[in-house]
Amino acid sequence: MTQPALTPLVELLLGPAAAEIGCDACFDELDRYVDLQLEGTDADTAIPGMRAHLEGCPACREEHESLRALVGEPS
Amino acid sequence: MRPSTVHVLVGADPPTTPPSGDSPAAQELDPASREWLSSLRDEGPARDDATARLHALLLRGARFEVGRRQASLPHLRGAELDDIALEAADDALMSVLSRLDDFRGLSRFTTWAYKFALYEAAVKLRRRAWQEREVPMEQDAWDLVSSVSPEPDQEVEQAELLAAIGRAIARTLSPHQRRVLIALAVNGVPIDVLAERLDTTRGALYKTLHDARRKLRRQLVTDGYPLGSQLEAPQ
Numbered sequence: 001m002t003q004p005a006l007t008p009l010v011e012l013l014l015g016p017a018a019a020e021i022g023c024d025a026c027f028d029e030l031d032r033y034v035d036l037q038l039e040g041t042d043a044d045t046a047i048p049g050m051r052a053h054l055e056g057c058p059a060c061r062e063e064h065e066s067l068r069a070l071v072g073e074p075s
Numbered sequence: 076m077r078p079s080t081v082h083v084l085v086g087a088d089p090p091t092t093p094p095s096g097d098s099p100a101a102q103e104l105d106p107a108s109r110e111w112l113s114s115l116r117d118e119g120p121a122r123d124d125a126t127a128r129l130h131a132l133l134l135r136g137a138r139f140e141v142g143r144r145q146a147s148l149p150h151l152r153g154a155e156l157d158d159i160a161l162e163a164a165d166d167a168l169m170s171v172l173s174r175l176d177d178f179r180g181l182s183r184f185t186t187w188a189y190k191f192a193l194y195e196a197a198v199k200l201r202r203r204a205w206q207e208r209e210v211p212m213e214q215d216a217w218d219l220v221s222s223v224s225p226e227p228d229q230e231v232e233q234a235e236l237l238a239a240i241g242r243a244i245a246r247t248l249s250p251h252q253r254r255v256l257i258a259l260a261v262n263g264v265p266i267d268v269l270a271e272r273l274d275t276t277r278g279a280l281y282k283t284l285h286d287a288r289r290k291l292r293r294q295l296v297t298d299g300y301p302l303g304s305q306l307e308a309p310q
Contacts (some may be wrong), residue, residue: 007233012260013240014295015288017302022285023266024278030190031182056288057281059197059266066193070139071186 020052026060034067108184115175130168132185136192137163144200151203159203163195170195201265210272211262236300243294252287259284 021029029047036043044051054061104112114125137160145156170191178187244253258264259280266284270277295302 009261010233010237010240013244013256013288014292014302015260015285017292020285022278023281027190027194031186032179035182035186056285057266059201059277063190063193063197066140066143066197067186067190069143070136070189070193071183 015056016052018052019049020056021047021049022053023057023060026050026053026057027063030060030064030067034064034071037068038072104180105183108178108180111184111188112175112178115172126168126172129171129188130164132188133167133171133192134160134164136189137161137167137196140193140196141200144197148200148204159199160196163199164192166195167191198267201267202271205265205268210258210264210269236295239295239298239300240291243291243298247290247294248287252283252290255280255283256287 029050033043033047033050036046054064111125111129114121115129116122117125138157140163141156141160145151148156151159167188171188178184244256248256255269258269259266266277266280270280273280292302
């Protein structure tokens with residue numbers, strides 16, 4: 001097994017310091033969050049706890065990155 | 076298919092939830108979203124046509140996700156990957172059609188629908204990647220974190236902090252919290268894979284992970300570690 005670098009490991013172990021929503025709430029809000037981001041609106045103020053959750057949850061972070069990339073690309 | 080969702084707020088200061096009573100009727104839907112909803116709720120050929128268009132949209136989303144993850148799955152051939160994308164699109168179609176009343180009109184309909192396709196594809200690919208792999212959960216946390224080599228410019232402070240985390244893991248976490256933390260945060264087991272092996276949900280596992288992290292943070296503060304700005308979540 002490859003060990004992650006020290007600081008990322010500490011971050012993974014301790015998670016985000018800020019209050020966060022859970023995975024289910026993240027899924028519920030993900031589409032709104034991405035559309036707000038792409039509109040240039042302050043999505044983090046509109047949906048408190050989302051950014052902290054995306055910091056702490058790799059799976060939700062990946063899905064956010066995918067949705068943002070997919071919706072943001074030319075159709 | 077993704078189970079029905081429940082809002083779970085975790086953290087010391089739960090954020091304010093957005094209004095939950097918003098419905099499409101209360102929102103000003105964009106014309107395209109209104110057309111999707113209207114067609115999918117129609118009867119007869121219009122609905123069949125809309126369902127076919129929706130499936131094509133979801134398949135595009137699922138293939139997009141497969142494409143992003145393809146490099147991490149070198150053992151899968153193109154046909155297998157496309158089968159996964161098709162299965163994900165089929166499952167996402169079921170989810171979307173059964174949840175039309177849940178669409179609140181707070182995003183575009185297509186963005187809302189795409190997230191189901193991406194979710195289904197991502198979960199299937201994570202599980203496929205770990206299909207025949209053992210999920211490591213029983214490693215001794217103390218040995219594990221102590222074995223990490225610090226970066227030269229962080230050596231003393233970071234090594235001390237990591238050692239303190241190792242002690243806090245051993246002292247303050249329940250056996251279940253320890254197993255989940257080590258599997259997810261240290262061994263990099265995807266949360267969907269661990270949820271499947273433990274017969275639970277992503278949300279329940281993340282709650283366990285979150286509670287474990289909060290315990291560690293509290294213990295470190297008690298032990299005199301102020302948790303500097305490097306540990307704060309970006310705002």
